[in-house]
Amino acid sequence: EKAPCSVGILVSRFVHQRDSPLRLAMIFLGGNDDREALCLANRAAKDSSVNLVVYHITTNNKDEIQDVDTMLDHAMLKDAKKECSNLKTVIHKEIIVEDGAQISSILRQMIDEHDFFIVGRRHGIVCPQTKGLQGWSEFSELGLIGDFLASTDLECKSSVLVVQQQQLFH
Helix, strand or coil: CCCCCCEEEEECCCCCCCCCCEEEEEEECCCHHHHHHHHHHHHHHCCCCEEEEEEEEECCCCCCCCCHHHHHHHHHHHHHHHHCCCCCCEEEEEEECCCHHHHHHHHHHHHHHCCEEEEECCCCCCCHHHCCCHHHCCCHHHHHHHHHHHCHHHCCCCEEEEEECCCCCC
16 A cells, blocks of 8 residues: 555466467556556567557546546557557557446456456546446455456456556655
8 A cells, every 4th residue: 555666466377388479468547557557568568579459448538637647648658659659569459438347348358368467556546437346346456457357257367467656645
């Protein structure tokens, strides 16, 4: 809760075979932790044996308030696309959802497509994309998306890295 630096929790399930590319997914909903996770994913993508898909999961809400965090999210995603534009192993996809039920369905569909997921913890952030997932969360230290992917009920064989950026203010 009060880590003096950025931290990550790894749920290790997948053993990477050196002769095949690592299929890495980064789930981006927004916020400090997701921006930190995106930095790690971009760093990993510079390895030619890594295929990265960045999923920007957003809502169709055009009335969304453009606060500082939202502007930082958009700038970070734009910079990430630009930084990796010359890499053929990086794909950015935007997925529009309405609630947690829709995102859980999408995550269920993608678990077999990836060997490794990087997600932000997103501690304390409530948003339409995760509405309804709070009631199912077992381990708050993994955040809603990390907890969902790590759940034994999902039967996900992929490893999951949950990232929390250093919290300067409490």
